[in-house]
Amino acid sequence: MVQTLKSLPDEAFSSGAMGLGIVIDPSEGRLTSPVSGTITTIFPTGHAIGITSDEGVELLIHIGVNTVRLKGKHFEKQVQEGDRVERGQLILLFNIEQIKAAGYVVATPVIVTNSANYLDLLKTTEAEVQRGDYLMTVVV
Template sequence: MGFFKKLFGGNEAGNAKINSALTGKIVSIENVPDQVFSQKMMGDGVAIEPTEGKVVAPINATVETIFPTKHAIGLKGEDGLELLIHVGLDTVNLKGEGFTAHVQSGDKVKAGDVLVEFDLDYIRANAPSTVTPIIVTNHDQFTLSAVPAEGTSVVAGETELFKATHK
């Protein structure tokens, strides 16, 4: 219990608490308008329709990957949990325009640290959607629970997004 509580602030043995990486409203992963995410091809998770252009670390982690286009970030928690935060849909086509990265691959981050800022209006105008999936890519090793209902408002770095428990 102490290990997870120390790393993630969780209060149950074996549960890692994952905070929201963005401020906005919850979208069920099954309702993301992209089959790769809605059919959980990359993993299980949840999505957020952002109301502000800032992504923060949802856990204490190492930045495994930040795409050159800055639209997606791969994180690895100290317990092995792997998260992908993918800002918007088809945003790779923006070639980094509208994104500012505050981290690079290999950086250690604490929950709440700013990872990327983005111009929400620019993405709304130039991409099919701003919906941002937050995916556990190694979901075969974790069970997700306590996922908020669709439409629930969340605050970056403050609202619990879900719990992840080792299988």
């Protein structure tokens, strides 16, 4: 399911302070890269990954809210910082059921952290998306 950033119970994301974006409520614990580019950041805990697309769009994908507190439990990184990735490539596995059982939501913001460099961000109008579906486009 696709949601707005305002729906997240985390002020840093919901306020847009980190950038513009959308929220995906995942139905499976497989994160694939939405773009071709380079892994620029991967948190040691595996709960968040930064990717810079070949076009220079900087994305932050953050699995859940406050999941850093899990200290890496239930996350399995499939890439390293500096790795080149292709759109659709598996970059992270995570256990949705165990994350929820630990008391965390898995709603996943996908943020364009350099959105100030663009005129606008067009987002999908679909309520449900599947892997590979259109999510968003930056307007130059």
